[in-house]
Amino acid sequence: IPLDGSAPAGDAELVALVPRPPLSGALAPWTENLADNIQGPWLTTTSAWDWIDGSGVPFDDNGFDAVAGEKYDNGAQGWTLVLEVVNMKTTRGAETAFRQAGWDQGSRL
Numbered sequence: 001i002p003l004d005g006s007a008p009a010g011d012a013e014l015v016a017l018v019p020r021p022p023l024s025g026a027l028a029p030w031t032e033n034l035a036d037n038i039q040g041p042w043l044t045t046t047s048a049w050d051w052i053d054g055s056g057v058p059f060d061d062n063g064f065d066a067v068a069g070e071k072y073d074n075g076a077q078g079w080t081l082v083l084e085v086v087n088m089k090t091t092r093g094a095e096t097a098f099r100q101a102g103w104d105q106g107s108r109l
Contacts, residue, residue: 007087008087011043011045011066011068014043014066014067014068014085014087015041015043015068017068017085018041018068018069018070018083018085019070019083020040020041020070021040021072023072029074029075029076029077030072030073030074030081031072031073031074031075032070032071032072032073033071033072033073033080035071036071040070041068041069041070042068042069042070043066043067043068044066044067044068045065045066047060047064048060048064048067051064051067051084055101057100058096058097058098058100058101059086059088059097059101061097061100062088062093062094062096062097062100063088063089063090063093063094063097064086064088064089064097065087065088065089066086066087067084067085067086067087068084068085069082069083069084069085070082070083071083
């Protein structure tokens with residue numbers, strides 16, 4: 001949920017936020033990783049547990065609505081990127097879920 005309170009009009013709009021292969025421009029070195037057996041972005045609308053088993057509780061408890069994502073590989077660098085866009089019912093719910101899951105701590109490479 002953006003800070004202005006707007007939200008995706010529906011699941012198709014949420015999925016549209018995730019870049020679809022083939023990627024171009026600065027994203028061109030990245031290719032879709034088909035390990036999920038789904039071509040293009042995936043979507044989960046049932047529960048946060050179906051999306052991320054083990055960390056679903058903070059999201060389900062704070063307004064989980066849906067998540068869309070994709071996994072990309074950069075063969076030249078040997079890197080993998082996982083992009084997930086989570087739709088929560090409120091900004092406060094999203095912030096609370098990320099804090100309770102410990103995902104707001106950042107990381108060092």
